[in-house]
Amino acid sequence: MTIRALKWHHVAGALVLGVFFFLLYMRVGGQETLLIGPTGPEAPAVPGGEGREVWMDILQGGRKIGYTHRSLFREDGAWRFVDTMVMRVNTMGVVQGLAISSRGRLKADLTLSSFAMDLSSNLFRFAARGEVRGRRLVLWAGPPGEMRRYDLVLKEAPYLGVSVLPAAWGAARGKGSASLSVFDPATLGVRPVKIKILGEETLQIGGKPLRLTKVAVDFMGSPQYAWVDRDGEIYREEGALGLALVRTTREEALRPLPEAPAADLTLAASVPVDGALPDPARLTVLTVAVEGVSSGNFLLGGGRQSWQGGLLTVRREDGAPPLPARGEAWEAKRFLRDTPFIQAEHPDIVAAVGRITKAADGEEEKARQIVRWVFENVAKRPVLSLSNAVETLHRRMGDCTEHAVLVAALGRAAGIPTAVETGLVHQGGRFYYHAWNSFYLASRGTWVTADAVMDQMPADVTHLRFQRGEAEDHLEIAALMGRLRLKIREAR
Numbered sequence: 005m006t007i008r009a010l011k012w013h014h015v016a017g018a019l020v021l022g023v024f025f026f027l028l029y030m031r032v033g034g035q036e037t038l039l040i041g042p043t044g045p046e047a048p049a050v051p052g053g054e055g056r057e058v059w060m061d062i063l064q065g066g067r068k069i070g071y072t073h074r075s076l077f078r079e080d081g082a083w084r085f086v087d088t089m090v091m092r093v094n095t096m097g098v099v100q101g102l103a104i105s106s107r108g109r110l111k112a113d114l115t116l117s118s119f120a121m122d123l124s125s126n127l128f129r130f131a132a133r134g135e136v137r138g139r140r141l142v143l144w145a146g147p148p149g150e151m152r153r154y155d156l157v158l159k160e161a162p163y164l165g166v167s168v169l170p171a172a173w174g175a176a177r178g179k180g181s182a183s184l185s186v187f188d189p190a191t192l193g194v195r196p197v198k199i200k201i202l203g204e205e206t207l208q209i210g211g212k213p214l215r216l217t218k219v220a221v222d223f224m225g226s227p228q229y230a231w232v233d234r235d236g237e238i239y240r241e242e243g244a245l246g247l248a249l250v251r252t253t254r255e256e257a258l259r260p261l262p263e264a265p266a267a268d269l270t271l272a273a274s275v276p277v278d279g280a281l282p283d284p285a286r287l288t289v290l291t292v293a294v295e296g297v298s299s300g301n302f303l304l305g306g307g308r309q310s311w312q313g314g315l316l317t318v319r320r321e322d323g324a325p326p327l328p329a330r331g332e333a334w335e336a337k338r339f340l341r342d343t344p345f346i347q348a349e350h351p352d353i354v355a356a357v358g359r360i361t362k363a364a365d366g367e368e369e370k371a372r373q374i375v376r377w378v379f380e381n382v383a384k385r386p387v388l389s390l391s392n393a394v395e396t397l398h399r400r401m402g403d404c405t406e407h408a409v410l411v412a413a414l415g416r417a418a419g420i421p422t423a424v425e426t427g428l429v430h431q432g433g434r435f436y437y438h439a440w441n442s443f444y445l446a447s448r449g450t451w452v453t454a455d456a457v458m459d460q461m462p463a464d465v466t467h468l469r470f471q472r473g474e475a476e477d478h479l480e481i482a483a484l485m486g487r488l489r490l491k492i493r494e495a496r
Contacts, residue, residue, distance in 0.1 A: 059257040065246040071257035083110040094265035115161040145344040162187035198222040279492025290465040291494040296487035321462040336421035336444035348416035378456040426478035430466035
């Protein structure tokens with residue numbers, strides 16, 4: 005498939021790109037450094053000296069797609085690190101390159117002191133800087149040259165991916181498990197990581213059997229595993245979407261990648277469905293039996309969706325009275341905020357919404373004008389990056405997440421609470437992970453969905469919502485990948 009052949013439906017499942025990148029970033033940002041983890045209450049020590057380098061091959065389905073390199077060493081009683089990740093990913097027939105560099109300082113106990121991260125792909129760039137000041141993490145984030153400040157209140161001292169797993173490993177060795185908080189520069193949020201020692205296994209490594217300890221790492225419900233020896237040296241890691249990391253040498257890591265691309269990520273992550281949907285756009289009600297998910301961490305019910313006994317029912321909003329939504333008007337106000345990825349107060353966003361809408365138009369008409377403008381003016385192309393509204397406005401291209409963050413920023417700039425919704429959408433006989441929007445319309449007293457990739461408002465009922473929130477909240481979808489089973493129960 006060439007770039008010219010891409011159409012809107014080719015980016016309908018591109019949410020998996022963001023999830024894949026995020027999980028990969030957390031993996032290369034942590035688990036291979038278990039070897040430097042603390043072994044007790046004393047300060048962490050690096051085996052063999054005060055610093056060392058680690059090289060890892062990144063594999064997808066057994067095929068090499070990149071490498072990562074880290075240097076970590078002591079400095080003035082603390083730690084300094086430098087990371088590099090380079091990879092090439094195939095999604096929807098498009099092969100994309102990505103490079104991430106990060107550097108920073110950790111305190112003696114491995115908690116975060118300061119960091120800087122730069123990301124560049126074929127088309128997009130993003131940067132983040134931050135430092136801990138007492139109980140605040142002061143952040144600067146955005147496209148290079150346009151970073152803006154955001155302050156995050158900390159409940160406890162956070163770790164980075166580079167340090168949370170070493171610290172957790174040291175604690176888990178004494179009691180079998182541990183849980184710590186990690187700050188992720190890719191989402192600019194703090195989230196828990198749980199680590200559990202599962203026991204010993206024998207693996208064939210280099211043609212020889214080795215007795216290793218298997219470690220489970222639970223990050224946002226996505227299971228990941230590592231096999232380590234008694235000294236904490238990692239030999240193999242495995243995770244979602246066929247992802248693996250393998251310890252290697254500098255020479256092997258820097259070898260050219262295979263010419264043939266790895267398997268298509270979007271197709272690999274899609275969900276087959278039992279039952280046909282010949283004309284989804286005409287449906288007004290859809291009921292699907294869902295296996296592999298609990299309602300605890302997801303927004304399955306509310307608004308146009310109802311969830312009961314493993315059945316998810318979606319009713320199209322057209323002409324339907326709003327379902328009771330206690331407190332939604334108050335809750336919706338938080339979706340007027342300017343955030344690092346949805347920069348609703350940026351001068352370029354404010355100017356754009358002034359050109360797209362008219363002051364005299366009602367909120368629903370403004371929402372429709374924004375959706376139509378993004379559909380007509382943003383080229384449909386899968387992008388491997390951290391989706392943010394300002395760069396999407398400038399570049400005028402992207403997949404579902406780029407469309408969703410731009411619509412959210414424009415909607416908020418127009419005074420309409422606008423959220424990003426994530427879940428599944430039906431295309432070509434399967435369900436694909438996808439992102440779209442919802443506007444809170446005061447005139448209706450409820451949320452109304454919209455999909456700028458498909459030019460739909462409301463979105464068709466095959467949009468199965470699992471989460472509503474900010475741009476980074478779509479990463480909760482990671483817990484579902486590889487687990488879902490769907491069966492059509494009613495379509496009319």
